[in-house]
Amino acid sequence: LxxxxxxxxxxxxxxxxxxxxxxxxxxxxxxxxxxxxxxxxxxxxxxxxxxxxxxxxxxxxxxxxxxxxxxxxxxPAVKAEPGDAVFDAGREVGGRGAYVRDARGRVVVGEVWPGACVYPDFxxxxxxxxxxxxxxxxxxxxxxxxxxxxxxxxxxxxxxxxxxxxxxxxxxxxxxxxxxxxxxxxxxxxxxxxxxxxxxxxxxxxxxxxxxxxxxxxxxxxxxxxxxxxxxxxxxxxxxxxxxxxxxxxxxxxxxxxxxxxxxxxxxxxxxxxxxxxxxxxxxxxxxxxxxxxxxxxxxxxxxxxxxxxxxxxxxxHPYFVSLSQVARLTGAPYVRPVWWGAPGDRALRECEDAFLLGDALLVAPVLEPGVRRRAVRLPRGRWYDTATGRAYEGPGQVLVDAPLSGVPVLARAGAVIPVRGADGEPELEVWAPAPGRTGGGLVVRDAGDGWAEAGVERYATRWEGGRVVVERDGGEGEVGCRVRVRGVADAS
Missing domain, CATH: 3.20.20.80 (Glycosidases)
Incomplete structure (x- = not known):
């Protein structure tokens, strides 16, 4: 990843x-x-x-x-040359060898980078x-x-x-x-x-x-x-x-x-x-x-x-991509999703082909034409924060955002919980403040590393309480267990 x-x-x-x-x-x-x-x-x-x-x-x-x-x-193509180890081994596979044959039973010989080649029948x-x-x-x-x-x-x-x-x-x-x-x-x-x-x-x-x-x-x-x-x-x-x-x-x-x-x-x-x-x-x-x-x-x-x-x-x-990989394995939901993913009936979103959702939390608006330094972004329903400036926008609708050469527009969904790697390399939760009167949340899947150990799925909820954003984890008495950085608070009111 x-x-x-x-x-x-x-x-x-x-x-x-x-x-x-x-x-x-x-x-x-x-x-x-x-x-x-x-x-x-x-x-x-x-x-x-x-x-x-x-x-x-x-x-x-x-x-x-x-x-x-x-x-x-x-x-897949194997050089058709006696003495080539793979070619010779393939001829001994099964009763007729490993290679594709024609209707007369002759091995089909094509032309690829090594020269004359045969093709395993996978x-x-x-x-x-x-x-x-x-x-x-x-x-x-x-x-x-x-x-x-x-x-x-x-x-x-x-x-x-x-x-x-x-x-x-x-x-x-x-x-x-x-x-x-x-x-x-x-x-x-x-x-x-x-x-x-x-x-x-x-x-x-x-x-x-x-x-x-x-x-x-x-x-x-x-x-x-x-x-x-x-x-x-x-x-x-x-x-x-x-x-x-x-x-x-x-x-x-x-x-x-x-x-x-x-x-x-x-x-x-x-x-x-x-x-x-x-x-x-x-x-x-x-x-x-x-x-x-x-x-x-x-x-x-x-x-x-x-x-x-x-x-x-x-x-x-990287931790967010790890979570998305596990979500894809568990549910089939892709990492990269069309902006209409949560609202397939929204015609304006269905016509948007120049932006995408990265999981549930982020909307990425790449620059696909030369000379562009500012571009329109079609937003799904809800509040979205420009991750570069912290400015809040309300969807559904279309907004104009800066797209300098230094980076492409990326917007975070209000209430989102995004696992990230902190500046010191340690895990951290980046939380984007929910809109007033609203809640949010997210899934974090912690990969156990190379191997087949079952990954642990953690569910987080976000809400306002007493003028501050509260982040809780399901189970474990609500303890988060890692650093939390809340963003968008100044623009949430």
Whole structure:
């Protein structure tokens, strides 16, 4: 749930260290760094280029000691070359091997990054078990998670579609069928294979996995991301639409390639994308091998400073994101919700596509156009506080708020209880004063850390009493148990 950085084209251990050191030296939080296909040996899955990455386990251990975990790309296509360990092992799986065949029983050969490739049939449970066991190699290299790519699946060969031929045959859990039936569930089944494999290999840890493609039910195994979103203001706007839409479809954990995948974003575009990403579940910069860099310091001192503010705020809100992740698991409610979430009959809210609710407590209004320094925000019913100024606004209605380069408008619902990380790193409750005569509250879910221990759900209520805001926790004789900071009191009367 912390800030993540990726690039197709790090190229070496030294470059990975340089980038991580760049974050550290500038005091920028970083939780995860992703390696793309350039760390593979000849782009072959479950391999490492030993010349460029001579000791990947040592690098992973070194980075983890500094609080940064490594995540590996995993593509489904396997190089069709005798002597390749994965290819040879796949041919021995089950009675007919692991790979998709055509109607005549011949293995389908496509073209992907390693060259001629074959494709595991993830709709076969036996193949899923075999594929899941291969993730042991990734764990041995020191990776803490995986991201699945090219898993629509993609083939550069001219089959008529940029995927497998429609006539390709699949097991489909024993029912049998062609690729027209299997295409949409291919990536879902791959995610299941990866998730279940990681779970078998390290049952004490929660697997971290997200995928470019998926299908209904993807949330059981991981999240997803935008894929190669175009660099431009239109791509920025599409990023928000994608996360909102996926959340409504039951996939709560998602995000875009911050800054866009290709090309060279302007400093303003990069910053506005970065500021949006700081409030999305998956907050990851990423770019193509021939695109511009996406490190915040590459865009000048002003962008660097404002990006730092976004990163610091993301870290401050980390306990809130943890709570939202658990709420998503328990209820299905996404982190990122349309502003009409609590009032689906409100037509004005239903037409609002440039703002969103982050949980129940916050309304985020990103800047999605160039040159904007002030923008209109459509508010749901109730009182809302501008978190930058403390000013109170009444909804429903539309208000104009400042949107300087230093940050995007974020408004807090009156009465909200938001778990945050204090300046000293200790947990703290940020409480926004209820409107006069009203009450409020919120849920706080304290994550027990990596593993499967049941998270504790705490319910808080807020109210006015004798001219002061009272915060109580259900149970425990009402004791809160951590610091409380009340905001908005001066504007609550």
């Amino acid at each position: 912390g800030p993540q950085h990726a690039r197709w084209g790090f190229g070496s251990q030294e470059e990975v260290r340089r980038v991580v050191d760049g974050y550290r030296e500038r005091g920028l939080p970083l939780s995860v760094l992703h390696l793309d296909i350039d760390h593979y040996d000849g782009h072959r899955v479950f391999t490492v280029d030993r010349e460029r990455f001579p000791d990947l386990p040592a690098l992973a251990k070194e980075l983890r000691g500094g609080g940064v975990r490594l995540v590996s790309i995993v593509d 709709t076969d449970p036996v193949v899923r078990d075999w594929w899941g066991s291969l993730y042991e190699e990734r764990l041995a290299q020191g990776f803490s998670g995986v991201w699945h790519d090219m898993n629509e699946p993609v083939s550069f060969a001219a089959f008529g579609d940029p995927s497998l031929p429609r006539s390709a045959r699949h097991v489909l859990e024993g029912a049998g069928g062609d690729h027209r039936e299997a295409h949409n569930v291919y990536a879902l089944a791959m995610a299941r294979a990866g998730y279940e494999g990681l779970l078998r290999l390290r049952p004490e840890e929660r697997p971290f996995l997200f995928s470019r493609s998926g299908w209904a039910g993807m949330q059981r195994y991981g999240g997803t991301w935008s894929g190669d979103v175009s660099t431009g203001w239109q791509g920025l706007r599409a990023s928000l639409s994608l996360v909102l839409g996926l959340g409504l479809c039951g996939v709560p954990y998602s995000g875009p390639d911050v800054g866009g995948f290709d090309g060279f974003p302007s400093p303003e575009l990069y910053l506005r994308w970065f500021q949006l990403g700081a409030y999305l579940p998956l907050f990851r910069t990423h770019s193509a091998i021939d695109a511009g860099r996406r490190e915040p310091w590459e865009f000048g001192p002003e962008v660097l400073e404002h990006a730092r503010e976004a990163l610091v705020e993301r870290e401050r809100l």
